[in-house]
Amino acid sequence: MVEVRGLHVRFGEVEAVAGVDLKAYAGYSTALLGRNGAGKSTTMRVLAGVVPPTEGEVRVAGVDVRRDPLAIKRRVGYCPDVGGLVPRATPWEHVQLAARMRRIPDWQARARELLERFELGTVAHRVTTGFSHGMGRRLSVVLAALHEPDVLLLDEPFDGVDPIGVEATLDVIADARARGACVLVSTHLRELAVEACSSVAVLRGGSRVATLTARDMAGEEGARAYRALLD
Amino acid sequence: MPTVLSSTELPRVLAAERRAVADLGHLLRFRAATLSRRRVLLLGGFFVGITLAAIIVPAYLPGAGQLGPGRARDLLTLLPTAFAGFQLLSLIAGVASGGGRELVSREQLVAYPVSPTTDHLGALLLAPLNAAWLVQAWTLLGAASFGLGPDRFLAGSVGVLLWIAVATARAQAVAWAVEGVRRLRHGRIAVRLVAVAAGLLAAWLQLSGRLAPLLDHLPTRWFVLGLVDGVSGRWALTLLVGTAMLVTATTVGAIPAHLAARLAAREEHDAESMPHPGRPMPRTDRAMVVRIDRASVWRSVPIRRGLLVLSIGPGVVALAGALTWSQLILLPGLVASGGALLFAVNGWCLDGRGALWRESLPVEPRVVFVARVWVCAEFLAVASLITLAIGCLRAGLPDARELTAAVAAFAVVLVQVVAAAMRWSQARPYPVDLRSARATPAPPLAMIGYSGRLAASTTVTSLIFSTLARVGAPEVTVPVAVVMGMWSWSRLRRTGQEWLDPRVRARVVTTF
Numbered sequence: 001m002v003e004v005r006g007l008h009v010r011f012g013e014v015e016a017v018a019g020v021d022l023k024a025y026a027g028y029s030t031a032l033l034g035r036n037g038a039g040k041s042t043t044m045r046v047l048a049g050v051v052p053p054t055e056g057e058v059r060v061a062g063v064d065v066r067r068d069p070l071a072i073k074r075r076v077g078y079c080p081d082v083g084g085l086v087p088r089a090t091p092w093e094h095v096q097l098a099a100r101m102r103r104i105p106d107w108q109a110r111a112r113e114l115l116e117r118f119e120l121g122t123v124a125h126r127v128t129t130g131f132s133h134g135m136g137r138r139l140s141v142v143l144a145a146l147h148e149p150d151v152l153l154l155d156e157p158f159d160g161v162d163p164i165g166v167e168a169t170l171d172v173i174a175d176a177r178a179r180g181a182c183v184l185v186s187t188h189l190r191e192l193a194v195e196a197c198s199s200v201a202v203l204r205g206g207s208r209v210a211t212l213t214a215r216d217m218a219g220e221e222g223a224r225a226y227r228a229l230l231d
Numbered sequence: 232m233p234t235v236l237s238s239t240e241l242p243r244v245l246a247a248e249r250r251a252v253a254d255l256g257h258l259l260r261f262r263a264a265t266l267s268r269r270r271v272l273l274l275g276g277f278f279v280g281i282t283l284a285a286i287i288v289p290a291y292l293p294g295a296g297q298l299g300p301g302r303a304r305d306l307l308t309l310l311p312t313a314f315a316g317f318q319l320l321s322l323i324a325g326v327a328s329g330g331g332r333e334l335v336s337r338e339q340l341v342a343y344p345v346s347p348t349t350d351h352l353g354a355l356l357l358a359p360l361n362a363a364w365l366v367q368a369w370t371l372l373g374a375a376s377f378g379l380g381p382d383r384f385l386a387g388s389v390g391v392l393l394w395i396a397v398a399t400a401r402a403q404a405v406a407w408a409v410e411g412v413r414r415l416r417h418g419r420i421a422v423r424l425v426a427v428a429a430g431l432l433a434a435w436l437q438l439s440g441r442l443a444p445l446l447d448h449l450p451t452r453w454f455v456l457g458l459v460d461g462v463s464g465r466w467a468l469t470l471l472v473g474t475a476m477l478v479t480a481t482t483v484g485a486i487p488a489h490l491a492a493r494l495a496a497r498e499e500h501d502a503e504s505m506p507h508p509g510r511p512m513p514r515t516d517r518a519m520v521v522r523i524d525r526a527s528v529w530r531s532v533p534i535r536r537g538l539l540v541l542s543i544g545p546g547v548v549a550l551a552g553a554l555t556w557s558q559l560i561l562l563p564g565l566v567a568s569g570g571a572l573l574f575a576v577n578g579w580c581l582d583g584r585g586a587l588w589r590e591s592l593p594v595e596p597r598v599v600f601v602a603r604v605w606v607c608a609e610f611l612a613v614a615s616l617i618t619l620a621i622g623c624l625r626a627g628l629p630d631a632r633e634l635t636a637a638v639a640a641f642a643v644v645l646v647q648v649v650a651a652a653m654r655w656s657q658a659r660p661y662p663v664d665l666r667s668a669r670a671t672p673a674p675p676l677a678m679i680g681y682s683g684r685l686a687a688s689t690t691v692t693s694l695i696f697s698t699l700a701r702v703g704a705p706e707v708t709v710p711v712a713v714v715m716g717m718w719s720w721s722r723l724r725r726t727g728q729e730w731l732d733p734r735v736r737a738r739v740v741t742t743f
Contacts, residue, residue: 045737102593
């Protein structure tokens with residue numbers, strides 16, 4: 001479902017991603033783990049069709065990101081790592097924009113259900129400028145999951161989110177997996193990555209250094225293994 | 232309650248103020264570190280050069296400093312009014328921007344103990360980085376030099392520069408006070424009522440013929456009289472009084488700045504907590520994108536406030552001055568330039584950090600670009616039309632030549648400004664949120680560059696159509712408008728083509 005070979009992304013002199021290879025499959029969730037600046041978010045942006053790759057081959061849902069980024073955007077749901085919200089638009093307007101662009105039929109019931117599940121129903125008509133970081137993260141997950149995408153990309157979805165929000169996000173990931181979607185979760189929180197995903201790819205210095213099962217990354221042993229991979 | 236500082240408090244307050252002044256230096260160095268030295272030198276050299284030219288050149292023009300009746304004496308007679316006009320302009324700019332511009336944005340400084348005194352002094356330093364302020368200041372200097380002539384202009388210019396500083400510092404102090412009142416319960420209504428009352432008073436003075444006698448007896452006359460005789464005792468006294476006024480206004484201005492900082496920014500908070508009920512789904516993608524973009528513009532406090540000042544201010548001036556149609560034609564360019572400086576020169580910042588998510592939506596980039604152009608254009612058009620609507624009340628019905636020139640000028644400057652703003656938005660996006668009433672869409676030096684370029688291009692365009700309104704014919708005006716409009720339109724199209732490149736969009740959306 002997601003296949004990345006030799007991905008390089010450069011911004012001027014800076015090489016944000018330096019040769020990532022990655023495979024993620026439908027019906028499974030894969031975590032991208034790594035320290036800050038490891039290239040997780042840039043890889044996610046490429047998969048979402050937002051940032052074009054400098055080099056390498058990237059196929060999402062069978063589509064080459066270079067050839068048809070619009071087709072990829074139709075198949076993908078993306079929660080960006082920072083903000084991800086238009087400051088002076090309300091959650092309902094965000095949902096409406098996504099529903100319009102993605103041609104989602106009968107979107108209102110699903111939107112209400114998701115906003116309630118993430119405890120955003122009472123602020124659905126307030127602009128997002130005044131939202132806390134956690135509220136913003138929760139709404140970003142709602143927007144990514146609204147159209148039940150084939151590929152769900154969640155970049156730091158647990159960052160600053162309260163336990164109820166974390167639980168709702170884990171439910172969204174489980175639902176997506178159950179209906180056969182490919183889920184990629186980028187995070188630096190190992191324990192949540194293990195809980196949410198079946199496999200874990202560890203990135204370091206812009207490239208992938210290991211892929212393990214979630215079980216290998218669990219508990220004290222997993223923590224030690226992860227620490228060793230980061231150094 | 233004690234109202235005087237105790238002997239133990241005074242040293243503490245003085246130490247805090249010294250620290251605030253030192254912090255200003257730190258913030259300036261922080262700002263300067265983000266700028267290229269070459270650019271600062273170029274811009275600085277440019278502005279110092281124009282200022283020196285505005286002081287020296289008029290003094291040596293034919294007729295400068297003539298003692299008998301003539302243009303030089305007329306200019307000196309009008310100087311007290313011009314001084315007062317500069318004071319009013321500085322005041323309006325300060326009040327509209329909620330106490331003056333931010334040296335470093337509130338969001339960036341939130342974790343640091345920056346005193347309101349530092350903020351006040353920073354805003355004061357930024358006041359000159361404004362095209363309207365600069366043009367007025369240069370005009371004052373030039374008029375005074377021409378009026379005084381080669382023998383007296385140097386001494387006079389020192390006084391004019393001092394007055395410019397005094398007026399700016401006083402305006403800043405009043406602006407903080409108004410901002411403080413605005414943050415009180417019912418404060419916004421009070422400020423609006425005072426503004427309306429001041430407008431009505433000015434209109435009454437004008438209509439009843441009392442304005443001219445009042446302008447002849449303005450207190451600024453005392454200041455101007457102290458400058459006309461060159462270096463003398465009276466001149467020294469004027470400088471002494473001016474310096475005292477400057478020091479007092481700068482120092483006292485910190486007090487309302489502190490008081491305002493203790494109060495919550497009600498207007499911004501209200502804008503953020505106000506509910507916006509859902510509306511039916513639009514029929515097209517473009518209509519949906521336009522709706523979101525339009526909301527981003529009209530729900531922003533600094534943009535709304537700026538629109539009111541920009542559109543009504545010049546309109547009222549035109550009304551009071553009973554401008555003719557050939558003069559009114561100059562206004563749309565002025566207003567459109569000012570409107571673009573509220574957000575359009577960094578138009579993609581409306582999406583803030585939502586830009587990344589929006590870019591992940593399956594929508595044609597062309598639709599997004601066209602929607603942004605539409606929203607910028609309609610905002611600038613509304614502002615210009617309000618000005619024209621107010622200004623034309625005393626201009627009478629235009630004849631065919633004037634009407635053609637007015638419509639042409641309006642359309643051409645609109646395309647010209649939108650094309651420039653979209654080009655700059657794409658080339659140099661800045662991560663700003665336009666949340667605070669004091670926010671600007673780009674850093675101060677970038678803003679001065681944008682305002683200078685916009686002012687120059689729209690003034691030239693407006694002058695061409697103003698001339699055509701007087702001496703041209705519609706058969707000439709229309710082709711001129713088509714050629715000028717097509718030139719700007721083609722530049723806008725080129726920017727739109729560039730937007731289709733995913734690398735260009737990625738650079739823009741990852742900036743925020």
